[in-house]
Amino acid sequence: MRIRYEQEKDIISNVLTSLGANDEEARVSAEVLAEGDVRGFTSHGISRLSNMIRKIKSGKIKTNVAIKITEKLPAVALVDGNHGLGHPVALEAMKISIQKAKSYGISSVGIYNTSHFGIAGYYVEQAMKENLIGIVSCTTDPMVHPFGGGQRLFGTNPIAIGIPHKKHPILLDMATSTASAGKIGEFRKMGKEIPAGWGVDKNGNPTTIPKAALAGALSPFGGYKGSGLSFIIAILAGPLVNAEYGSRVKGDYEIDKYATKGDFMITINPEAFVSRKDLEKHIEHFIDELKSSPNALGSDEILYPGEREYRTRRNQLETGITLPDWIWDDVEATAKEFGLEKNLLLT
Amino acid sequence: MRIRYEQEKDIISNVLTSLGANDEEARVSAEVLAEGDVRGFTSHGISRLSNMIRKIKSGKIKTNVAIKITEKLPAVALVDGNHGLGHPVALEAMKISIQKAKSYGISSVGIYNTSHFGIAGYYVEQAMKENLIGIVSCTTDPMVHPFGGGQRLFGTNPIAIGIPHKKHPILLDMATSTASAGKIGEFRKMGKEIPAGWGVDKNGNPTTIPKAALAGALSPFGGYKGSGLSFIIAILAGPLVNAEYGSRVKGDYEIDKYATKGDFMITINPEAFVSRKDLEKHIEHFIDELKSSPNALGSDEILYPGEREYRTRRNQLETGITLPDWIWDDVEATAKEFGLEKNLLLT
Numbered sequence A, B: 001m002r003i004r005y006e007q008e009k010d011i012i013s014n015v016l017t018s019l020g021a022n023d024e025e026a027r028v029s030a031e032v033l034a035e036g037d038v039r040g041f042t043s044h045g046i047s048r049l050s051n052m053i054r055k056i057k058s059g060k061i062k063t064n065v066a067i068k069i070t071e072k073l074p075a076v077a078l079v080d081g082n083h084g085l086g087h088p089v090a091l092e093a094m095k096i097s098i099q100k101a102k103s104y105g106i107s108s109v110g111i112y113n114t115s116h117f118g119i120a121g122y123y124v125e126q127a128m129k130e131n132l133i134g135i136v137s138c139t140t141d142p143m144v145h146p147f148g149g150g151q152r153l154f155g156t157n158p159i160a161i162g163i164p165h166k167k168h169p170i171l172l173d174m175a176t177s178t179a180s181a182g183k184i185g186e187f188r189k190m191g192k193e194i195p196a197g198w199g200v201d202k203n204g205n206p207t208t209i210p211k212a213a214l215a216g217a218l219s220p221f222g223g224y225k226g227s228g229l230s231f232i233i234a235i236l237a238g239p240l241v242n243a244e245y246g247s248r249v250k251g252d253y254e255i256d257k258y259a260t261k262g263d264f265m266i267t268i269n270p271e272a273f274v275s276r277k278d279l280e281k282h283i284e285h286f287i288d289e290l291k292s293s294p295n296a297l298g299s300d301e302i303l304y305p306g307e308r309e310y311r312t313r314r315n316q317l318e319t320g321i322t323l324p325d326w327i328w329d330d331v332e333a334t335a336k337e338f339g340l341e342k343n344l345l346l347t
Helices: A005-018 A023-038 A046-057 A086-104 A120-129 A181-190 A210-215 A223-236 A276-292 A307-319 A325-337 B005-018 B023-038 B046-057 B086-104 B121-129 B181-190 B210-215 B223-236 B276-292 B307-319 B325-337
Strands: A068-070 A076-084 A106-114 A133-138 A159-163 A170-174 A263-268 B068-070 B076-084 B106-114 B133-138 B159-163 B170-174 B263-268
Touching: A005 A023, A005 A046, A023 A046, A023 A086, A023 A120, A023 A307, A046 A325, A076 A086, A086 A106, A086 A120, A086 A133, A086 A263, A106 B106, A120 A133, A120 A159, A120 A170, A133 A223, A159 B223, A170 A307, A170 B223, A181 A210, A223 B159, A223 B170, A223 B223, A223 B276, A276 B223, B005 B023, B005 B046, B023 B046, B023 B086, B023 B121, B023 B307, B046 B325, B076 B086, B086 B106, B086 B121, B086 B133, B086 B263, B121 B133, B121 B159, B121 B170, B133 B223, B170 B307, B181 B210
Parallel strands: A076 A106, B076 B106
Antiparallel strands: A068 A076, A106 A263, A133 A159, A133 A263, A159 A170, B068 B076, B106 B263, B133 B159, B133 B263, B159 B170
8 A cells, every 4th residue: 555654644643642642752653653664664664553552552651751861971871761652762862862962072872661663763863963973773572593593582683873964864774684574574475485594493494484484583684793793782772771681672562561672872973073064075075986886796876875765765755655555454453453443544 | 833922912012112113102012913813813913013014114104103182072082193003092092982981971082194903802892991881993995895886995894892791701893894805815825715795806796716806805794784884984984083985095005105094982881871780790691591592503602792702812822822824924024124033033
């Protein structure tokens, strides 16, 4: 199905408001999910709404929440999200990080007692809008085996890093698994095998059968290097910020449990190092050089991080967002189950 | 050949002192190089000494250098290394970062006008000794093609991240290329083909022939994700810190040119977030869980980042460091060329 960006935001916002979220919570969660879908990350868009509805109904995501901020040293804060919606909690935390980075040059904010926050890149972009560099990562439910291991122990532990630039905003936003569970699910629906290296079966053996990988574990990207990065994120967005580690991490899949995942952010003020004008100019020249570098065989174009997603975003803002039918069917079914279907009316 | 750790340090220190380095410069450079070799990173050990000798002789690495520090905001510093030896310059920068992280909770220091600094992990360890988390990266001579491209544009742009722990210090120290040029050189010497995905030839086509890859370009690790990470590091340790980008980056290979590479460090004080005791305990439990997770087929053990290198270090501190003969032959030849052979006497 196809849905307009503003329409998707309205629907999500209406659903959340009817469940008790205040205007700001509803607005922010709706915007983050729509931003996921509009740039093609359909695994991080409205597809998450069903679980959010269920967890709000079960009391394991709370609405109308005030976060609690602890500041032991001036450039750092630790945020207790009080089990609120992950999106507004993370946005508030990023606003703190932005203010601190402006004052001190760099800052870090950690978050615990919070739920899934959608695409990490959204929060990085808030820093980029203020001409700051953002780094945002989080832990998720265990789905990925460590390098050398055969069972789920790490989350997909994404990391997003953004560098502001007027013409070429750079935004790397990636999971530390080779492919997402959502992507493997698509191969399954198409009846296709997945490439080698994407996952292992229940016994820890490499598999190209989507169903087997989904029952087993996803593989980390880039061998021991990506696995190491995922492990580091598991600690930074885990025990460092008072959140859980390893198999104890709960994201948004278990309806009747509070999430125990964590978020970790760093914000850097480039003007603490060099002038904005020089940085803009040098990045532009670097990207010119990247673009004029010869392509590899079979490659049409060298892309910098974020370029593809921003193109998709521009296109889908015009044409509407294409969503797999199963996502909409699932949202509809859950809405009906809880008597929320009037909020889904497409206008 | 085999050399004792202390012996290697003495030799390097003596050579550098005889070339005009002051005691601290000689001591630090010697220690960093020996630390590379002792943990098995022979591409980052005494194998670098020949180039250092040549660049000091040509005036493109300066000795007896005072760094210049600019502080625009309290938690950040930018260091002009005045073309000194990369190791002592980076150590001084890390000391600044450590002090700032203790005061503010997080800090960042950038460095330009500096030369190759050896293993990034050495500086991270200085933070770890102070119970701080360290992140250190740098740019290097272009050797790696971007994802989708077929020619050298990125350095091997390493990143090291360390988390202090009494029993299990964690230290991820990796290049963002799949394999190092040194490793590919070893395959060449053994007359073996390299695995697919390590490099491309001069025309940008994937190759398994070591010589062709060394004449072409190394491949980034982990496809577009590793390539994206390398690009981000190229900016953070490049234009952000007043250093060069892309093909303009010079490391230590060109004898008659100043290096134009840059370094970028972040130091985090964990106690700004949680108690040291809690963090120690949770990391220990997480590693227990990692170690008791089932192995993949063909894997004997799941290692956490740094574990293998620290084992190698402990072993080689006892048995002596094994160096490929060509490395020692090269050091000897260069020392003779410049009349420095008396410094190489093994005692």
